[in-house]
Amino acid sequence: MFVNPLKLTTNNLFAKKTMPSINLPNRILISLLYFLLISTMHPAYAKAKFSINIAYLSQEQKIPPQLSNLDPFVKDKGLKGAELGIADDNTTGEFTGQQFNLVKFIVPLEGNIVDTFNKDIANKFQYVIVNLNAEQLNTLADLPAAKNMLLFDVATLDDALRNEQCRSNVLHLLPNRAMRADALAQYMLKKRWNKWFLVIGNSPEDRLYADALKRSAKRFGIKIVTEKTWEHTYDARKTTQSDIAVFTQVDDYDVLVVADEHGEFGEYLDYRTWLARPIIGTQGLIASAWHKTHEQWGAIQMQNRFKDKAGRWMEEQDYGAYLATRALGEATTRSVSTELSLIKAYLLSPAFALNGYTGAPLSFRSWDGQLRMPVLLAAPRSLVAVAPIEGFLHPKTELDTLGYDQAESHCQWTPQ
């Protein structure tokens, strides 16, 4: 279970900090192990030689109908981020004697993810980076084989997965819709643009995003003056000019908030509304974990390193997968173990602090497995703000002003 000790300066700290959240038999076990560790520490750098295998699971996507030809379709979103993270982990590993191996499984469009999971991943991997949709993720999480695994979700935005539908063997690396909506609402409140015209697309995801926006509006005292569902064409060449002008003749508002996750019409709204009003939401000013305009806090180095490796900009899923591999790297190095229960305890402990190049230490919320992280508010070519916005206070960490705080969470983790 344990491998050779490394020279760790934080052992005691970790042991102390994580203790209260771990049950008694484990506490005794961990105390013993740390005692062993400390007593065997050698002044010379003891190299622990062990390797950790991480699976990356994704499925081929249908190329969506394109709104414009400006953005190329990226096939390997997520994978490149995981690869960079593994490379970073292995650079650290050269000094600590750890070897990180990433094995990718890309299920074909018509393939079956459960078959791949059971055949190729179960019993071979304990750590899986999952780049799939919400339904697929929970299907996998509920499989008997996943019971003793930790799944790193780098794709879903669903609030339900952080609440009623949460799973104790899943950690979420990207901000959910509620966090994004809260980020937008905080900034709007700062600008005093607190009368919203909400425009919702026709997909189920659009309705979920709209729900999150409504929750935020209520939370921050913003008024949704009008709410409308988009009912027009998705083709700009037709009658967009007149359609949008007519569609947006509503009571006065400060900003138009659009929920169009697939980008089917949102881009058409700007400059075509009846009143001269800015667009925010899924188009215009967007809320995202990562954005190409972001350069602060060492992000420029991250952007450059990623571009050198992947030959393209880093997408959100890449960022999520990078953070997943880095979190695992940190946890294995700090807990000097590849043992699932210790890794998980470390990741969910207050001792865990991950750099995400966004100015605040990232950690996991112990109540729903969501990564606690800043949310960027970006226009297409400029970073406008980073939430939490100054002035939104919280007794523990201002990052918990975004999304579902402990008291609001409906997640009840059943012990694995």
Added chain:
Amino acid sequence: MINKTSLSLALWLLCLGNVSAESVFVTLENDNALAVVDPIAGKLIKTMPIGQRPRGIAISPDHKFLYIATSDDNTIKIIDASTFKELGHLPSGKDPETFALNPAGNRIYVSNEDDNLVTVIDVPNKKAIKQIKVGVEPEGITVSPDNRWLVSASETTNMVHWIDTKTNTIVENTLVDPRPRAVSFTADSQQLWVSSEMAGSVMVLDANNQQLIKTIKFEISGITADKIQPVGIVIDKQRHRAYVALGPANRVAVINAQSFEVEKILLVGQRVWNLAFSPDQKRLYTTNGTSNDISIIDIDSQTVTKSIGVGTYPWGVAVKP
């Protein structure tokens, strides 16, 4: 009226008398410039263009030369510290940010963040003589005053690498708290202090066995823990006190360097970054990244006495007696 004029004249003469007094040099990352401040008069004397994105700065032991990393020029410039003429440049490798000068002043060690390397430069010959492979995103770098150790901190690997200055090879690595930024030795070379931005801590390591002596944490009422992001560290020669810049907490912590207790928290400018003592250790200068100024802390009274606007994104600071 006449009184005012004569007063100004007197002041002006006083300033003239101080021409050879202490100078504080501040690199301005966003202005591509160097600011020169007279800390006694509390005035910005001048700013001059210095190169693209200047960050790290050091002064030679004889105070004749300034070394300035102009990151976007991919070089370290050698500047005459009196005339500010550019005398040459050093092969720093790509995107130099932080670097360290050895006590003799003949070696410069540069962190090459993008390539996970430390470049060793022979200063008199202006040649890179070795590249040492370190962890991901090396940042903080320092040489012990006894010239035994070169220490490089890797931000993403969360490690300090102990490099033997005779062989330029790593002999020891110590894992530290997440995102180590600055590394600083005590004057007796016995302790290494390491700031960790993401953990909000400072670790004090024993230089003899590379083991942890103490982890120092900070608490500031009204500021949440994640805003406390320690960066620059300086320790006085007597090892009475250490001073740590706390980044976006906009404060400098005063630490008893014997007991490791935090004695005082001083409010300075926004996103305080790097620190430097005056040569007589009576004052401490801080660069405040987002309020575009430097603060002067009076060491005897432990108070902030002045802030001086210098330009946008003040980054590094060096002092000439």
